[in-house]
Amino acid sequence: MDVSMAQSPSEIIQQVLAEALDPTLASFRESLAARLVGERESARREAAADAARQTRAELAEALQVAVRRLRHASSITEIGGALLETAAGYCGRVALLIHKGETLTGWRSMGFDRNTGDGLGEAWSSFQVRVSEAPALAQAIDTRE
Numbered sequence: 001m002d003v004s005m006a007q008s009p010s011e012i013i014q015q016v017l018a019e020a021l022d023p024t025l026a027s028f029r030e031s032l033a034a035r036l037v038g039e040r041e042s043a044r045r046e047a048a049a050d051a052a053r054q055t056r057a058e059l060a061e062a063l064q065v066a067v068r069r070l071r072h073a074s075s076i077t078e079i080g081g082a083l084l085e086t087a088a089g090y091c092g093r094v095a096l097l098i099h100k101g102e103t104l105t106g107w108r109s110m111g112f113d114r115n116t117g118d119g120l121g122e123a124w125s126s127f128q129v130r131v132s133e134a135p136a137l138a139q140a141i142d143t144r145e
Contacts, residue, residue, distance in 0.1 A: 062089065084110050095124045099141060102131050 007015070069082040080096050087094040093111035097104040106127030131138045 062086075080107060084108055095127075097127070097137075099131070104129050104131060104134065104137060 066082065066086040069086070070079060073079040073082055084094055084096050088110040091111070093109070095109035095112075096107045098107045104127075106124040109124035112124065129137070131141060
């Protein structure tokens, strides 16, 4: 500590306190910063876990509603409608094909805007393809996936 005679008492006190407290305060600052970083990371992990739990709960509820609708359906039309509406909740466009013999025929679709003029909404109702001409669909039928 270099205390010069030219310094005022206030300057001397400030210099002495700075020299005495700076190492302690620096250690405290580093410790506090490390703790704050740890707390922030812990809070981030907890928030992510909470969001994941909430998402799982919402998906489980949506699945329960869909299964309930299928159980209460009294016709194939109601079953198809429930399947379409449930799938539409997870993707923008969905179509349901009916498998009869070797042919897949479009039944209904959702998410194809009939007002755009692209004709896709109407196309699904008249869509037909032989299973042998659609290997990916044939595999889905064979594996029931």
